[in-house]
Amino acid sequence: MILVWLISILFVGGIIAWLSERINPAYPRIIALITVVLDLLLMLSVLGSEPNAGGWIASVNAEWVPRFGISFYLALDGLSVLLILLTGFLGVIAIGSAWDEIKERAGFFYFNLLWTLAGVLGVFTALDLFLFFFFWEVMLIPMYFIIAIWGHENKNYAAMKFFIFTQVTGMLMLVSILMLAYFHLVQIGNLSFDYHDLLRIEMGNQIEMWVMLGFFVAFTTKLPSVPFHSWLPDAHSQAPTAGSVILAGILLKTGAYGLIRFAVPLFPEASLSFAPIAMTLAAISILYCAKVAFAQTDIKRLIAYTSVSHMGFVTLGIYAWNEQALQGAVMTMLAHGLSAAALFMLAGGLQHRIHTREMPDMGGFWVKVPRMAVVALFFSVAALGMPGLGNFVGEFLALLGAFQANIPITVISAFGLILASVYSLWVIQMIFHGEYTDKKIDDSHLTDLNGREMFYFGAMMLGLVWMGMYPQSFLNLSQPVLVELLNNTQSIFAAVVQN
């Protein structure tokens, strides 16, 4: 039941926040904050409970559309817990980043924010594929509104691009889900969208590949990975800060989660034979997008491209499909969630202060905003994979695992570490280093981070250090889930290899 509460609190909170605007424009943000904190506490309360025999910490299963064998099936395991905690945490951060930035129509803004979070929670917990798809799409609409209403100069284009990319590929996934259900009908005799039921489906090699591709395309679009990434820079550069935080911190992770939870376990054979291609795409993402990122002058675009580059490690890890690699992917998801969110908040904070995102207009800001500079440095360094911080653990594990699966691609991908340092340091150079002179920008509002902002950044820094220095607390949660997934696919892989 707790799962239903988790999601419905956000839905209801969103509506209340919207309505409360009529009473006082300051209420929505307070209500939103309370809602998300409440949700976060509820999530934390889950942590103590022991998983049941199937490995699920909590679950709820009710009939929904019996005609299609669709049920309202939510369940929580260690992997989901990690991700919903990330969602809750970044939810609070996002509200914090919107606190001063969003003044117009705040009620509707927080409504959308909370509904996006609710959709994401649904995605992370749904075990009925129809329900999964349902939430998958539900989280997009409020996100569309966030970009389209509170975005920047080119918001229409960005929001539209974001929506169409994810929708169209989502439809491909829908077709694949239906294929699975149809095969279940043919083989077992009834329709079912239940994850566990569908795991048992056998398909011919070629069909399995096509069906798997439906999932793969949808997930790698969200992830995103080359060649489906080009919506991301636009969406990020136009979205308001809170939108970027949610988008980079959480929404992208749904794609990776989908790959781990659905794409590979449902189609182990196809995934195995597809792995080299997927890993190649990952390597291309890592290198290509790092290169493109370096060329950007718009700071948010730059960070967006780096996100693509980093998520490449996630794909790489997932398709290497061994314990180190998977844990690496999960850790990268978590760490990138924090570091990218923080970088976008910094970029958003800068834009809020000087009304531009063009880095050539900046420079030498260290003098003016030393705290911000230090924070930026910290997160840049985290992004380039400094050991001791979360990103390193993720990327190192991912590469370590990937190396056991595919040496050439891993070696090529590892060059991403070099490029990451190239662009990360370039950002610091462009914005904070150099001489502070009177640029074209209006710097009258260029003030250093205030206490509230420092609190948020501090929390994220602590998170990253925690992940980097003692990742075990996170690894322990996901470990049983991943091992289970690996065990389930092992025999199949072995059979394939034998043939």
Next chain:
Amino acid sequence: MIILFYLAAAVAIIATVAVVLQTNIVHGLLYLILSLLAVAVIFYVLGAPFAAVLEAIVYAGAIMVLFLFVIMMLNLGQHTQNQERTWLTPRGWIGPSIMAAILLGQLLNVISGIDYEIVPTQVGVMQVSALLFGPYVLAVELASILLLAGLVAAYHLAKTK
């Protein structure tokens, strides 16, 4: 009888072609009536005397008279006839004609595939009306509704305010 069929068919075709080519609207209407009458003859030959009579009375009679009324109301003068000539340029009708010809060719192609001889049997008023007031009574009622719709619409549209 069979000669009558082909004769009437020829008349119908020629008259219909004349309608389409006519520039004088009243002449056109008259040709149309001729065509309809020829078709009525065919109906008769095919053993449908009731339909033949209705074709002549209702179609060629009533409906065409309606046309005539309207043409008179519009009172189109000589200049419209000249206008018609300028409108009927080959450029305007060659394309559609070719298309219609292809269509006709295809229709002829499939129709001529049929090999069946009709031996016309008289299906008279009795049989038709037995059906009409038997199983098809609803059709009659619905037809009346259809006419009512036409009536209301035509009344509303044609009236002067």
Next chain:
Amino acid sequence: MESIPIEHGLILAAILFSIGLIGVLTRRNIVFVLMSLEIMLNASGLAFIVAASRWGHAEGQIMFLMILTLAAAEVAVGLGLIIQMFRRYKTVDINELSEMKG
């Protein structure tokens, strides 16, 4: 009685139908267009009668009756519209009615 090949009847209907279609496509005078439509409907009716006489049915004649009704109603409404059109545009040129497009 001599027999008539059914295809000849249907061919006649098809010819009349095609001529009617040509009329609809080529005439700019809306009255002629309406008349051409009548030719098409009449051709369909003819086809029904031909088919009915193949089967020796009365149903085909009933269908013809319905077409007749339909034609009458259509002409009534159509002519009503023509009158309004002539009042407004002072012409029977169907091309005048092209203000909505795109």
Next chain:
Amino acid sequence: MLDLIWLLPTYPLLGFLALVLTSGRLPKKIVGIIGAGSVGLSFLTAAIIATQFLAGGEDYFVKEVWAWMAVGSFTPGFSFYLDGLSLVMMLVITGVGFLIHLYATGYMADDPSFSRFFSYMNLFVAAMLMLVLGDNLVLLYLGWEGVGLCSYLLIGFWYTNPANGYAARKAFIVTRVGDTSMAIGLFLLFAQLGTLNIQDVLHAAEAEWAVGSGLAIAAALLLLGGAVGKSAQLPLQTWLPDAMAGPTPISALIHAATMVTAGVYLIARTHILFEIAPSVQLLVAWIGLITVLMAGFIALTQSDIKRILAFSTMSQIGYMFLALGVGAWSAAIFHLMTHAFFKALLFLASGTVILSVHHEQNIFKMGGLRKKLPVSFASFLIGSLALTAFPFTSGYFSKDEILLAALEMDGPGTILWVGGVLGAFLTGIYTFRLFFIVFFGENKGHVPENEVGGIHMNGPLFLLMILSLVGGFIAIPVESVFSHGEVHEEHHVSTLIHGFMIAVPLIGIVISYLFFYAKIFSIEKLMSIPISQTLHRFWFSGWGMDWLYDRLIVFPFLWLSKINKADLIDSFYAFIVKFARASNAMIVRTQTGYIRWYALSIAAGLVVLISIGVLL
């Protein structure tokens, strides 16, 4: 007490945190106490630990502080491993590090970012200690990257000048290339041997891999990649001269005494891997030799005081590599230590000089400073003598061992020895070129009023002078570490050769004297020969390596970035949009509004569909 080894990196780390969290609000005095004090505490602890360890007589000591992560069989921990090698490193780092910190409290006294400086320095010491104390390669890698980061931060310390930022990024990125190679090496080792614990790796490698096997070669090569990056050896040496953009204490600590020698440490630490990959070990020697000579020639032409020292550092590390390559592991570490002493001394002294002449670094604008700057003069004298391996200075002993080990090596040993001796000759020339130009002759630029100093600056100088002089008598306790593979016998070489080896650097000094002090030979005359001009330009530019790398890597990368700023892949989607719009524009034209046209479309549809239906 040994259990408290974790305190070593903890003190500076706490210092770092304290300084960062207060972010410049503390008075400078307290900052200095925290900054230098934390390293001092580390040194004290290190000294105590060292005595206990040596007294205990154990070969090694392991202390796990906490498990870092455990993913399947991958279980690196925060565990510290102490043996003779790490003991030497630890003492050098904390000891020399403390002295440099102390010096820096004076040197940086006027800098507004005093606190920031010490926070970076402390972080560096912490990371460096992690590097040398880590018992597994992942922890080593953590320190490895950590020192790289600090190096970046400190080179770019004066960030307002874009050139410093450039140098800092160059240093980081170039070393990162090496680091990446090393990381891949770690992946390989783990994939093959199932562990990254250093001792386990070495044992497993020895047990599983045949000598000269492909895997061993690959692993050793990849680690070597990391080492050449960090230690500024060919071909990743280009960052080091630029790194001199940082404050001089940084150059002393990071870019002379400690961090740059990490590569030497790494190879020494994993020497068994190199032993089972002899071809790579030989490569190490060659890399070392070539770097010795290249850097030596470059140093001959430089005019920036710190750059000269930087190239000499590069060259001296080349000696260490040479030693590693010929299997003289302890000689390499010995030279590492002595080099730390005298090079730190030289850098700190040059810091005093630079500060005294108001941040002038061009040696040709100095001159005659002997009187005005006596402490610097003394420091430079001793440092230079040690550097040129003047007999019985510290440098003499270590370099001697290296060259002798090279000579004794079979095969290319002689060539290596010849090269090494040539390098020593060059060292003599360029070191004393600097010395004579700066301290003798006419002053051509800034005349310093008086020498900058004070006890916290001069104290370290004196201590380092002593160490440079007598450091050669310190016996480093590394036998147990290298006993395994090292040929440890007395060197049997003829006195003639020995004499020759002593004489060569002295000849270099004499030549330098003739050119730059006595002016018997004129440098101008030499330069008027066309070939020497070309050579000068070539050497001055560092053998054109920067030029080459710019053309080969940097410019193509920038060019690619520039032409693809808008992301080529996106244009595919843009094309779809364009296509849809064009289709729309085209198809909208069919909605003409003409009834006859619409009817025509119906007829056409009829014809087409019937045709399709009938024909198919």
Next chain:
Amino acid sequence: MITTLADLLPLMPLLITTATTIVAMIVIGIRRNYAVTAGITIAGLLIASLVAVSMISTTNSQVTPLLIVDQYSLFFTVLICVTAMLITIFSFPYLANLDDSKEEYYLLLSIATIGAIVMVSSNHFVSTILGLETLSMSLYGMVAYPVHSKLADKFPLEASVKYLVLSAAASGILLFGMALIYAQTGTLEFSSIVNVTKETPGLGTGFAIVALIMVFIGIAFKLSLAPFHMWTPDVYEGSPLPATTYLATIGKSAMFVVLLRFIVTTEALSFDSIILVISLVAIVSILAGNLLALLQNSLKRILAYSSIAHMGYLLIALVASYYVQGAISVEAVTFYLFAYMVMSIGAFGVISIVSSSEKEFDDIDDYQGLFWRNPWLALVFTGMLLSLAGIPLTVGFIGKFYLFFAGVEAGLWTLLVVLILGSGIGLYYYLRVVYRMLLSPKGGERFKSGGSQYMGAHGVLAFVLALLLILGVYPTPLVSIIETISLNIL
């Protein structure tokens, strides 16, 4: 065969609607009163739908050869009556200020409803033609209704003439096709044409195919499937909004029910070439409809073009019906039609509620900033547009899910790809409108949609929105109803 009164009992909804027309006509004859006429129409349609609801579980009979009254037809009868009633409610404020006699409009509307009910109950050519033409005849009138008004905003006359001429031509094609089928089968009932071609020698399949295609084209015209779609935007745009709504909802769905029954009964899909033709039409419709709407600025035209695409989507389920076991594709068609009616009523309803016969707010510019000016209407409109785009939480998504399901089960990959493509393009123009509403408001004429006479219309919007969301989240009740009734078709 004598038709008794008892035989007519299943026709109660039809009879009640007819009675409504007659009563209304008599009342008009006695004394013209706008409100009373509208009230009678609403009441009559309401009663008819209630009666139909009460009959739905028990009735299943063939009334004369002409009409079949089964659960399926009754379901659509209810749907049509309710929709007609809702449109009447919208019409009331819309026409209130028309400077012409207004009462006949409701006569036409209820007669059209009779036609639609006949169509959904028909499995006989005669009733099909009569129903179809009754509906069309009334629609000619409704489309051109404000023709006398000096203030009429759009071009009702032009729309009506276009509709009449083209529709009559299409009817001719339809009738000719029927005649050919009749010539082949000897019966006017929908019956398996496949069996006839197998059993009767001398009749080529080519003949049957041409006949079927001609009938299909006649129907395709009414469904505005490409390439017979061109009239749609012009007629939609020129008509008064309630008439457009009627055309878009009842006109389309009644026709599709006929098509469904026809295709299923004649087993037309056994001919490969018929499948090919229908698939082609579906593909062309989806692409053409969506592409045409892409940059359109008139909302009515956008909805017109999108209806072309939606009908194309429906054809996919129709084609699927040949391949799949059971009634799933019929269910898909039924559900989608239901969903399409809900969202069309809502979408046109919003435009209609702010428009009147003198001034229609049709340009998307008029709606800029609606979200902030009038959140309620914007919410409804957004919901409808997202539903049309097939976004979850709305009934349109479940409808699309059905289509996908049918398509997947039938393995119609090409059509599915086109469906996805089309939906992708569709997103653009739906979102374009939504985005306009989200922008900051700009100056311009304000909508007046308050006041007592709009109460009903707002109520309808609320009802439709509730339906949209509730069925979007919990479609099970409707799904099970449709599951039951769809068995009647096979």
